[in-house]
Structures are given as C-alpha cells and as structure tokens.
Amino acid sequence: MSEEDRKRILVVGATGFVGPALVDEFSRAGYHVICGVRNLESAAQQLDFPHVEFLQVDLNEDLNPNTWLDRLREHKIDGVVNNVGIANAFGGQSMENVNVNAPLALFEAVSFYCQENLEAGRQPQNVSVIQISTTGVDWPDCDAYRYPKSKKLIDESLLETSGLNFIIVRPNIIYEPGRGHLILEQIVRLPVLTYIGSTKIQPIHCRELAIGVVRLMQNPYKASCSILLATGPEVLSWKEVFLKVSEALGLKHGIFFRVPLLMGQLFTNCIQYLPERLLHRLGILSKMDNDTIEMMTKGSTGDNSEWLEKTSLQPMYIFDTYRNLSSSPETYEQYIQSIRDTKA
Template sequence: MAMNKILVIGGSGFVGTHLANQLVERNVSVVVPTRRRERTKQLILLPAVDMIQADVFDEAALVRLMEGVDAVVNLVGVLHSDPALPYGPAFKRAHVDLPRIIVSACKKAGVRRLVHMSALKAAADAPSEYLRSKAAGEAIVLAAQGELDVTVFRPSVIFGRGDAFLNMFARLLKTFPVMPLGGANARFQPVWVEDVARAFIACLEDESTFGRAYDLAGPRVYSLRQIVEYVGQLTGHRRRVVALSDGWAYLQAGLMTLLPKPPLSPDNLRSMETDSVYGNDSLKPAAWNPEYLEAVAPTYLGRHQPKLRLDVFRAHAGR
C-alpha cells in the first residue's frame, strides 16, 4: 500500500520534527496533532504538514484524525513522572494508556499500519519506571499484530540538532567550572535522529517488518563520562568531570527534580543501571548503517559550526 498521508502522534517533538521533514521531502502529507498550535512554528511552515489542535488521549478525536491516513506513527514519550509501582502516573498515561487508545482508534478507523517508538532495553523487569512503562506500551502494540500491521523501534539515546541530550551537557559545561556526574560509567550507543527517522520511513511499506521490534543504536559505545568530555572538547568548555558515588548521584538527582525542567531524576539514574547498548539478541533493520557521533555533533556543537557543517557535507559528497 502506498503511503501518501501519515498521522504522526508526538510529531511536534524532537524526533517528530525531523521525521516530518523527511516525509515532506518524499512528497508525503503529514498530519500532526498538537495541544498548542502556536508552539509548532517550525512545522507550520512546512508544506504538506497539517497541524491540528487536538487531544490525542481522546479516542474519538483520534479516530477523526485518522480519516484518510495510510499509517500512524506514535512518538510520544516523557522522561519524568511522580514515582509509583510499577510506574508513575505520567509514565502510565503517555507510555501505556496512549498506545492502548491508539491501537483501539486504528481498529475503529480502519488504519492497519502502526509504527511505535519504545526505548532500548525496555523490559517488564527493568530497574526504572520509564523502561518498565515503555515495555508495557510496546507489548500492547505488538499484541495487536494480525488485526493491525505493527512495527516497534527501540532507540538508544538520540542526538542531533535541537536534541535535549548533548545540548543539555553543553549548557551545563558552560555554566559550571567542575562537572559532578552521576552515572558516569553508564554506557550508551547514541543514534542520530536522521537515521532514526529514515528507519521509521523505510519500514512503512515493508511487510517483512510487520510484528517485529528493532533496536536502533549507533556504531560506537561510549560511557557517559566520555560523552560529556567530548561535548566539552567541541564547545571549548573543557571541565573536570567528577564521577559521583551512587549515594551522591541520587542526592543530586533528587535535588534536580525540584527544578522546573529537571535535567536528571532518580528514575533516570535507575535507567542508566542498564547499559543502553545492543544486546546479543538485538534485531537491527535491514541495511542499517548509522552515522558516527563524531561526524554529526561538531556541526551543531562545534565552535566553528558553519565551516564544520560544510566539511561534513563535502565529506558526504566525496569532495
């Protein structure tokens, strides 16, 4: 089935904006529901993107949004919630309740194709509420296979222009003369947002991906300390990184939750107890060839960004 019109739930976020851009480049119409249309100017300006103010937790509203679409992509995710077992209310609402509503709406609207974003190392017995709730959500989606044509992607930490990962550390390194770091030895396999978007698009018409869950990670593994030190090198704000003991790390994270937009929470630290890297049983998409962090991060974090971007474009063009 040709994909001419896609509903992207969570499309006004970081990954959604990049995905929408790529879909528009392929002459695909994109529908993006949003709570506040005025806050999504970067998408409003794109041709073939229809921003519709709607509550995605309202199943009837979702059914109406799905009229005439060929596929639904769910990118909704939150990083923080009040604590509870097995997961807090914000995690439950975004990662569990919403996928259930989306699956039901797809069935009622007659839209078979659903692509869902989970998280690398999501599991029912994971140490964090975030990962446990992500596992519950992907289980709901995968259980719908047969009635729907579903695919799940589980990315590691995602980086790219406008990210909330490398840019957060860039701001912190600029502000503080010493960098106290919880989870310094946690390991990640960062993946470029453009590669993630391409994987989502490539699977839309690929029947071999139906009913499968794919891990998405970059080509290289880094400790959190290595990532922070690399950001300092790129931005010209090299700082001494002090690895915190577990006790101090959780104290730091607890204090950070008092901020309006916490950069770290105790649950985030618990997520880092499980390395966000490929496992022996990881399933990767066909022709998966992700870009290196070092090829992309300098183009938006480096001190000489315009020249660095030109150098990267030349490298890709073979010049």
C-alpha cells in the same frame, strides 16, 4: 508532487525533541504530515515545515478508539507514528493513559479503519504503525521503573495484536546538537564534568532515528511486526561520550568528577529551579525526577545491525557529528544530507 499524491502520515507527539525531527524528515520525504499535538499555538511555532497540518490530541484523555477512528477517517491517514512517551508524571498526567491506554485505543482504531476500508473497497487498507519505544524495556528490572514498564506493556500489546502492520522502534539515548534534553556541546564546556557510574550506552543521533523511521514507513513490509533496536554505532560510558564530543570540537575538557547517584539526583533537583537560559548553558533542557536520572545512568546496549539493515542507513558517529558541527553549519548540514542520501 501534487498534494493529492502525498501519503498522509499521522505523527502523534509531533512537538518536543524527536517529534519535530520526524515531521521535518517526513515532510522532506514527500509526505503530508498531520501533527498530533496538545498545544496548537506552540506546535505551529515549532513545526514550521512545508506540507504539515495540526490536529489537537491529548493522550491523557483520548482513551476511546472512536475518537481516533473519526480522526483517521477525517484525515484519510495512510500511516501512523506514535512518538508520545512521558518518562515522569510532571504536569499531573497519568503515565498509564499517555503511554499505554491512549496508544492502545489508537491502535485499535487503526485496525478497525483498515478493516472498514477493506470491506468498503476503499484505500488505505494497510495502515502501518510505528511505535517509538525505548531500549529500557530490555532491562531485567524494567518493571521497577514506571516509564519502561509502561512502554513494555504497550509493546507487548502490539505484539499480541493480529492483523496490524506495526514496527516497534526502541531507541537508546537520543542526542542532537542544539536540541534535546542534554546539549552535549554545552556540557563539555563546563569546567567540571560530573558523571554517575561507568555503565555503557549507545547514543543515537536524532536524525539517524528520524530518517530511519521515515525509511521504515516507506518500506514497512521489510520489518513488519518486528522490534528494532535503534542504538548508536558505539558502546560508550558517559565519560567517553563527553571525551569524544570535546575532542571533536577541539576543546580542552574540564575536570571529570564521578559522583554517587544520590549526589547527582540532589544536584539535578536543585538546578531545575534555575532560569531556562542558565540551564541551557549547563546543557540541561528538561525537567528530570530522581527516577529519570537513575534511568539515564543505568546504561543499556544492543545490536543495531537489524536497524541498519532494515533502514539501509549509515550509522552516525558522535565524533563525526561534532567534528562537522565545529567546521561550519554548512558542513554539518551536508553531513546530515549525506545520511539522507545513503542508498540501500
């Protein structure tokens, strides 16, 4: 495929955990990916994929729709994924700006850009927007937590926007071997496995999410102006998640120890001062504040049938993921490829 034939997709928030999987999957699917990132240097290291270029953005500051409009015009964007979302205010960012005000400015710019192209008889005139939200928006007490509250606000704004072709994707807890915020294959090797409460979650594999988002972008009218719950195929407690991973890896699991929320928060706060290498061995790769820990243990579940129907995907099970991983890297890669290859 020639460079001119590739559709041009803007992925805002292309670094971090989910971002690189999205960029990789869009690139594999034949898109040219414009990666909206804060730090060009570290992005170039994280996003070593073909057919990508970098665009410096900062959602803490890019609150003017005209800033985004110039970028859409300059890069001739055909589709937008907003993957940015901060769950805490580490680094002095405004959650309202990053999660709500800047995405609003971006979406307003997309509307204007489509209208402008329509009037000028230019393409593209139907730019689809995919907003990565969270299942936390469905909590009855969602407004008590700043993160899901902010995601709810931006989702509601999108739902009220007319003339924009959008899809809101709400993922549950996202996991992937070797990457992410929690490295399950490391956690299950610990002699003592702590968990808080027994509420239920439906973790989704990061690749299922990323491949699904690409498929939605390829066929946006199938799910236009809708909300899709990107939940995994099984309803599990955290303890059941750990049991499945250790069973799949053929490991004898450590002692389970249920801790009260306060103790979990205290423990997590303390270990954040450990060096990164040690944290990796404990399976924890990101900073968490008390709210994040509480939210992770609140639980949420939801029906994934519409997600699977609109993406025509096979769901990825935790056991299959880690069983394939334990066989060999090639077997695991073949498993991921089989998901990419699932036909409608």
